[in-house]
Amino acid sequence: MPVFSHIDFDHHEQVVYGHDKASGLKAIIAIHNSNLGPALGGCRMWPYANDDEALRDVLRLSRGMTYKSALANLPLGGGKAVIIGDPHSGKSTALFQAMGDFVESLGGRYITAADSGTGVAEMQIMAERTRHVSGAEMREALAGGKRNGDPSPSTAYGVFIGIQAAVKHRLGRDDLRGLKVAIQGVGQVGFDLARQLKQAGAELWVTDIVEANVRRAVEQLGATAVKQQAIFGLDVDVFAPCAMGAIINQQTLEALRAPVVAGGANNQLADASLAETLRCNECLYAPDYAINAGGIIDVYYGRSGGSAAQLKAHIEEIGATLTQIFQRADASGKTTVEIADQLAEERFAR
């Protein structure tokens, strides 16, 4: 399978294939760039239809991690791992031990973490074989007490901070009292974001494909439930995508009325050109990989052992980074996505 001529190859430093006959492990680790430090990124398990799909995913995702970590001011490079397999039926202790050995073989150039299809339990198994794993430990929680390695509370806090910055920039408002926010997806990140917005006095509209998640937001936070497609056209101040990717597309853009799009979901734009359409519509878009970096910051602190106060202060830098992106975008007439990429490249010294 060609790597150097692959459309998603972007000067990746290392792309390594790993196999273990006994456990059936088939995995790829890609290190995109390590100028700022060891490459950190999640280990995804997915039933890829073929090796090329897995390669494409690992090339794109590892590159994205370089940009995300640089924007988050972390001394980390970008990397990612993919395991070809079904996370519902294909998991075993032996598989993740072998994956741990694979990660260890790179000697710390790549540090792994949980991602789609993997979680704290799998990180704990890998940690039996390698030190280069994050999210297997118990640590101090943002809100006090102890917690496991789940980074979603930090992601939600970063999105909350990012919404504050976007609302100040676009709407000139310093506080969120009475702010109208529509949230698509009230799972781990979306619900915790909703809770913080509610505490700050915002009014909430929510949707989710899981009815119980909607009910929880309605009952616990007084949110208004709306149908899935209705979430885009609401007359609100902020649309916060917190479900899946590619939800900003031609069709949803036509319905979208919010002057701010700021949420936790990864890869929100169906294609990069939509950033320009958003700009022309005077809709301020907070680039997803800038606003949802709370999770990677959390993972970094889980490894480096910083305190909850240090973690919180670092997550709050997301606000300053976004403000810088918004101001530069205004001054240059470029999209927030172009500016975010530029800023990241300045930081990792492309």
Ligand code: NAD
């Ligand atoms: P989650 O699975 O807990 O929550 C996602 C929610 O969206 C679920 O409740 C799901 O039912 C709902 N959903 C799915 N499709 C939907 C649709 N079409 N319409 C409405 N709701 C829908 O996941 P999460 O951890 O909260 O992550 C949410 C998003 O944030 C994902 O895109 C994820 O990649 C991204 N993200 C998460 C983290 C993190 O720390 N968890 C970090 C960075 C980015």
